[in-house]
Amino acid sequence: MEALISLVIGVFTTCGVYLTLRGRTFPVVLGLTFLSYAVNLFLLVMGRLTIGSPPVITDGIMNYADPLPQALVLTAIVISFAMTAFVIILSLKAHMELGNDHVDGKHKS
Template sequence: METIITLLVGVLVSVATYLLLSKNMIRVVLGTAILSHAVHLLLMTMGGLKIGSVPLLGNDADTYTDALPQALILTAIVISFAVTAFFLVLVYRAYQVTGVDNLKKMGGPTDE
């Protein structure tokens, strides 16, 4: 199961890289969002996929689930949501000021 999820992380990272290299600002924002989701999935996979056990059983437990990766991912989801919202507001404001959505055209007159 971890192998399939690791392959899915690889696909998500490749799609995110493709979107990040785009000239469209909305695609760049979507690329950062997809990349953050790939990192969340990778953290969950590296934490181990355990089924059927609870986080806290006591001192004499044979198997347990570590709650630290889940807490880290929850924190990362909140942070990535805030960063994505900030990027969307920044893209909207840049579009209002410049009138273009293309990063190549926003470079200025001296850029080639």
């Protein structure tokens, strides 16, 4: 299970870095989204994978999941969604004003 999660995090990171280094705005936004997915998955895995354990300590249960990584990932998902929407609107505005969608804004389409 750990090898599969590590492979998925590596694939998300690789795709994110590759797309972030592209010259157009939409692949850059998609690459940043992939990087945020990789970081969220990494944070969740750092809380140890416990399957079938409750996230809240109750009487009589010795094995429980740590709720802090789950709360951090939930907060990060909300923030990354808002930032993705902001960056998409910002790139659309730049495309309308510059007439192209290159990241540096100097190329003609």
